[in-house]
Amino acid sequence: TGFRMALSLFTARGAIWTYARLGDPVARVLQPGTDPLPRWYDAVRQAGPVVRSRLGLWASASYPVVSEVVRDNRFGVVPLPEDPWTRLRPREALSTDSSIHPINDSFLSKDPPDHTRLRRLAAPWFTPRALRERVGRVEQVVERDLDRLDTSRPIDLITEFAVRVPIQVICDLLGIAEPQHERFARWGQVLGRTLDGVRTVRELRWLQQTVAEMGTFFDELLAHKRQHPGDDVMSDLLAARVDGAPVGPADLVATTQLLLVAGFETTVNLIGNGVLTLLSHPREKQRFLANPDLADNVVEEVLRYESPVQFTMRVAKEDVTLAGTLLRRHTPVLLLLSGANRDPAVFADRNRFDIGRENARDHLSFSGGIHYCLGAGLARIEGAVALRALFQRFPALELAGAPRPRSSRLIHGVGSLPVRCIAGR
Numbered sequence: 001t002g003f004r005m006a007l008s009l010f011t012a013r014g015a016i017w018t019y020a021r022l023g024d025p026v027a028r029v030l031q032p033g034t035d036p037l038p039r040w041y042d043a044v045r046q047a048g049p050v051v052r053s054r055l056g057l058w059a060s061a062s063y064p065v066v067s068e069v070v071r072d073n074r075f076g077v078v079p080l081p082e083d084p085w086t087r088l089r090p091r092e093a094l095s096t097d098s099s100i101h102p103i104n105d106s107f108l109s110k111d112p113p114d115h116t117r118l119r120r121l122a123a124p125w126f127t128p129r130a131l132r133e134r135v136g137r138v139e140q141v142v143e144r145d146l147d148r149l150d151t152s153r154p155i156d157l158i159t160e161f162a163v164r165v166p167i168q169v170i171c172d173l174l175g176i177a178e179p180q181h182e183r184f185a186r187w188g189q190v191l192g193r194t195l196d197g198v199r200t201v202r203e204l205r206w207l208q209q210t211v212a213e214m215g216t217f218f219d220e221l222l223a224h225k226r227q228h229p230g231d232d233v234m235s236d237l238l239a240a241r242v243d244g245a246p247v248g249p250a251d252l253v254a255t256t257q258l259l260l261v262a263g264f265e266t267t268v269n270l271i272g273n274g275v276l277t278l279l280s281h282p283r284e285k286q287r288f289l290a291n292p293d294l295a296d297n298v299v300e301e302v303l304r305y306e307s308p309v310q311f312t313m314r315v316a317k318e319d320v321t322l323a324g325t326l327l328r329r330h331t332p333v334l335l336l337l338s339g340a341n342r343d344p345a346v347f348a349d350r351n352r353f354d355i356g357r358e359n360a361r362d363h364l365s366f367s368g369g370i371h372y373c374l375g376a377g378l379a380r381i382e383g384a385v386a387l388r389a390l391f392q393r394f395p396a397l398e399l400a401g402a403p404r405p406r407s408s409r410l411i412h413g414v415g416s417l418p419v420r421c422i423a424g425r
């Protein structure tokens with residue numbers, strides 16, 4: 001242990017390990033593979049509504065504080081990749097230059113007025129009415145994917161199902177043809193996986209290569225859509241005018257990339273976490289099998305109980321007193337969405353997975369305020385349709401091996417989920 005402790009001082013990953021060993025609950029939450037996480041959310045919350053971590057960062061796992069900060073315009077967004085411990089040891093980070101990740105060109109990483117202008121352009125595709133028209137198509141995608149599943153041997157539910165559903169739904173939305181889906185999925189994974197830090201030269205090259213490939217792809221696609229507009233987001237953005245001017249190509253590409261990044265890995269993990277949680281709670285699974293109309297509740301409770309996005313960050317744009325603590329201008333705050341979702345002040349018996357929970361929908365898994373997830377409605381449809389159809393078709397679905405956790409702090413879920421698809425009850 002002494003050797004590992006000494007060695008760890010030389011690496012950023014090690015720094016967090018060391019702090020975690022010293023009992024810093026925020027470091028513990030951010031350390032990939034920490035289990036059980038809810039214990040550490042509690043430790044953060046019990047230390048105070050806003051606590052200072054030894055990582056040099058303020059953090060909160062308190063529901064009232066997290067929901068207040070995301071709605072407070074005295075706080076702004078923080079550029080990604082936000083790797084909390086590069087702040088601690090900037091010289092050890094491979095790059096602290098936020099322009100390496102294209103997500104920072106999108107409205108997720110912008111404050112008003114840019115945020116307002118760009119979000120408004122994409123919003124018409126996510127109204128309740130627009131989404132109602134999409135349900136049938138999501139059902140079609142899910143049924144087709146279920147038809148393809150091999151029932152004769154164990155499969156990885158993540159790659160064979162959970163990844164396939166959202167990528168087809170997003171490509172549909174963007175007007176990207178089927179032969180391109182696989183490539184697009186690969187890019188989405190790279191952009192998603194580098195959101196919480198680019199730590200190795202390999203990761204940096206991977207990201208740079210992806211950005212370059214996507215650049216060429218989008219140039220060609222935009223030229224094509226200009227000539228042959230379709231019923232898709234990209235064609236709409238090309239036709240849109242803001243104060244009489246067309247949307248610039250940079251904003252257009254950034255918005256499209258945002259929809260890919262924000263709507264992909266998050267939804268993969270909603271589906272993956274949903275399946276795993278139901279399989280490990282047989283009584284709740286039986287309840288769901290007996291009443292498939294509970295699908296919407298199941299999705300809300302999965303989002304609360306195993307939040308696909310663990311945290312977001314904000315930075316104080318002026319001096320702010322938060323729950324009695326003065327935060328100086330430019331102070332970043334880590335907001336543990338998943339921790340807030342286990343706050344006993346809001347959720348009774350919070351560590352119980354209960355698909356009948358009445359206020360499950362109050363979870364903060366989609367954040368709140370002006371950056372409230374634009375795709376929340378679509379994600380809810382995808383999750384409900386996928387879980388309902390999967391368990392109706394394979395009521396005796398069972399684990400066929402140990403699930404492999406993901407090595408990410410931001411995205412919470414499993415990297416692989418071996419299952420056997422069995423139809424009989």
Ligand code: HEM
Nearest residue numbers: 107108262263266267270308312366367371373374375379
């Ligand atoms: C923003 C979570 C699915 C599009 C966000 C934020 C969270 C989130 C937490 C806000 C981050 C912040 O406040 O800093 C999720 C989860 C999903 C999901 C857990 C699935 C279970 C989707 C889908 C789409 C989407 C399917 C679209 C296809 C967006 C966009 C934003 C966003 C465009 C930026 C909103 C803004 O900055 O105004 N999402 N998301 N998301 N999400 Fe989602």
